[in-house]
Amino acid sequence: MSVKVISAGILSLLQDAGRFGQHQIGLTSGGPMDPLAFHWANRLCANSAGATAIEVSVGGIKLEAQRALRLAVTGGEMPLKINGSAAQCWQTHSLNAGDRLELGYSQRGCRAYIAIGGGGFDVAADFGSTSTVVREGIGGLNGGALQAGDELASHVDMNTQCWRVPAAERPLYRKWVTLRVIPGYQQHAFSRIQQRLFFHNSFEVSDRCDRMGYRLTGPEVRADIDGILSEGICLGAIQVPADGQPIVLMNDRQTIGGYPKIGSVLSLDLAKLAQLLPGDKVSFAPITIDCAHNALHLAHSRFMAAQLEPLCSE
Amino acid sequence: MNIHVAGENALMIYFGQEANPAVSARVQQVAQRLPALLGERLLDLVPSYASLLVLFNPLLTDHLAVRKAIQAALSEDKSAEASEGCLVELPVYYAEESGPDLAALAERASMSIEEVVALHQRDEYRVYAIGFAPGFAYLGQVDERISAPRLATPRQKVPKGAVAIADRQTAVYPAASPGGWNLIGLCPTPMFDPSSDPSMPVSVGDRVRFVAIDKGEFLSLGGKLPGGGLL
Numbered sequence: 387m388s389v390k391v392i393s394a395g396i397l398s399l400l401q402d403a404g405r406f407g408q409h410q411i412g413l414t415s416g417g418p419m420d421p422l423a424f425h426w427a428n429r430l431c432a433n434s435a436g437a438t439a440i441e442v443s444v445g446g447i448k449l450e451a452q453r454a455l456r457l458a459v460t461g462g463e464m465p466l467k468i469n470g471s472a473a474q475c476w477q478t479h480s481l482n483a484g485d486r487l488e489l490g491y492s493q494r495g496c497r498a499y500i501a502i503g504g505g506g507f508d509v510a511a512d513f514g515s516t517s518t519v520v521r522e523g524i525g526g527l528n529g530g531a532l533q534a535g536d537e538l539a540s541h542v543d544m545n546t547q548c549w550r551v552p553a554a555e556r557p558l559y560r561k562w563v564t565l566r567v568i569p570g571y572q573q574h575a576f577s578r579i580q581q582r583l584f585f586h587n588s589f590e591v592s593d594r595c596d597r598m599g600y601r602l603t604g605p606e607v608r609a610d611i612d613g614i615l616s617e618g619i620c621l622g623a624i625q626v627p628a629d630g631q632p633i634v635l636m637n638d639r640q641t642i643g644g645y646p647k648i649g650s651v652l653s654l655d656l657a658k659l660a661q662l663l664p665g666d667k668v669s670f671a672p673i674t675i676d677c678a679h680n681a682l683h684l685a686h687s688r689f690m691a692a693q694l695e696p697l698c699s700e
Numbered sequence: 701m702n703i704h705v706a707g708e709n710a711l712m713i714y715f716g717q718e719a720n721p722a723v724s725a726r727v728q729q730v731a732q733r734l735p736a737l738l739g740e741r742l743l744d745l746v747p748s749y750a751s752l753l754v755l756f757n758p759l760l761t762d763h764l765a766v767r768k769a770i771q772a773a774l775s776e777d778k779s780a781e782a783s784e785g786c787l788v789e790l791p792v793y794y795a796e797e798s799g800p801d802l803a804a805l806a807e808r809a810s811m812s813i814e815e816v817v818a819l820h821q822r823d824e825y826r827v828y829a830i831g832f833a834p835g836f837a838y839l840g841q842v843d844e845r846i847s848a849p850r851l852a853t854p855r856q857k858v859p860k861g862a863v864a865i866a867d868r869q870t871a872v873y874p875a876a877s878p879g880g881w882n883l884i885g886l887c888p889t890p891m892f893d894p895s896s897d898p899s900m901p902v903s904v905g906d907r908v909r910f911v912a913i914d915k916g917e918f919l920s921l922g923g924k925l926p927g928g929g930l931l
Contacts, residue, residue, distance in 0.1 A: 409746045409755075410731075411892070411900055412834045512894060522834050523875075524894060570705040571712065615719065616829060616838070618746025618753025620710035642748050642831035650707030675763050678708040682758050 395446030403436030405515035416517030419660035423461035427501035430458035437506025451481040456503035462495025478548035495559030495661040503543030549694035571647035606630030622651035719749040785905040793918035799884035835874030835892025854880030859926035888923030
């Protein structure tokens with residue numbers, strides 16, 4: 387074993403890139419809520435793109451290295467300590483057997499990622515993925531969140547170089563974000579006035595927000611219809627139930643549902659929404675699907691072109 | 701045919717306005733053709749009553765190319781037989797102790813409990829969709845006389861194996877979960893078992909028939925009555 391969980395914090399889950407091709411038996415996709423931070427964590431450890439890492443929500447996790455290894459922490463601003471001393475996120479750290487890594491509670495951004503060198507945490511895949519979906523009891527160690535006492539395996543890491551993500555490439559976690567929306571699905575069931583209401587007001591993240599969906603509060607947005615014949619739901623779909631309060635559906639969403647939907651949030655912005663806490667604000671801006679594709683390609687190119695900065699050994 | 705944008709990586713195909721076996725067969729037919737046409741560009745498919753959600757990798761393709769592939773799948777021979785689907789028999793222990801809404805449903809339908817149970821077994825149901833939870837198969841359509849709206853207040857916990865009716869749909873709860881459907885019995889057959897292959901006894905397009913069993917058979921088939929009352 388390479389890492390022991392001393393304390394699991396509020397919610398810590400093993401995640402790889404997500405579970406695909408299983409919607410036909412009702413399994414959701416899971417996967418990291420903030421894929422950019424997740425991919426940076428793996429790159430810092432020289433892992434392949436979808437290697438299994440830990441997603442820490444809100445904070446409070448404490449790990450102990452069982453042997454020499456390298457870890458990297460990225461994502462929301464949770465104070466990082468190694469053996470009690472403050473340490474930097476967005477870089478690789480070399481740990482020795484017995485060293486302890488600890489994440490405090492988030493200041494800004496509520497999802498952080500801990501990746502480990504040697505190809506990520508070595509976990510058996512369920513339905514082609516290690517992503518944990520607690521609601522389904524699928525993935526992770528036993529279908530559930532990490533718990534104190536859990537021991538995680540990883541392959542021996544031959545690499546010793548440590549790296550840092552350049553400051554310019556690190557995302558800023560804000561308290562108010564604009565979510566780009568590709569209008570679609572039942573958008574025509576929302577009148578012009580209702581669409582204006584939706585796109586020209588801000589909404590607040592309610593305390594009913596989790597990996598399944600983020601329920602927002604704000605002006606009531608009304609659809610002309612109450613429900614539809616149940617149909618497939620994609621990542622980021624914005625469903626508007628009869629109470630007029632939108633719900634943005636996230637990684638652990640139900641695969642089908644019958645509420646009208648006004649469109650879907652661009653995944654790049656969904657990652658920002660996933661970093662917000664109750665009380666934070668969002669507004670929506672419509673974009674075409676072509677703009678969405680351009681934005682995805684640009685973000686991907688930028689990520690691939692960015693160079694990590696080598697750190698001298700510690 | 702209607703192809704609509706659903707999201708950055710998703711196109712929705714609508715095949716009709718309502719659930720019926722012909723529309724559902726067409727959904728299945730197109731769902732079976734798309735993997736060969738899209739290959740690794742295809743991320744996932746969500747077939748439902750009268751629609752098919754096509755999820756693709758937006759870094760490998762775009763909505764225009766996927767639309768073309770969908771049109772190709774749609775224009776292939778429509779009369780070609782979609783695979784017929786298997787007939788799966790599911791045993792059900794129908795009783796008031798296993799189906800707490802059975803009496804209310806019978807009263808609503810002005811029938812005896814025996815008549816409700818007989819009607820539920822009479823028809824062959826089609827698996828229209830799988831979703832909501834792993835292994836939750838939406839079956840339809842039940843006889844109009846035994847259709848019933850969802851409960852005003854959903855139960856906090858519906859037991860695993862509960863056989864239920866909502867509107868003209870029926871289903872077996874694959875695991876204990878909250879739920880608002882009317883419970884009429886319990887099925888001992890596991891609807892979702894991640895450790896077996898296949899993990900589900902049915903897939904979309906299959907046909908299901910329910911067969912009544914008594915309490916003894918239910919227990920010997922591994923069925924468990926939920927302790928502590930159903931409510």
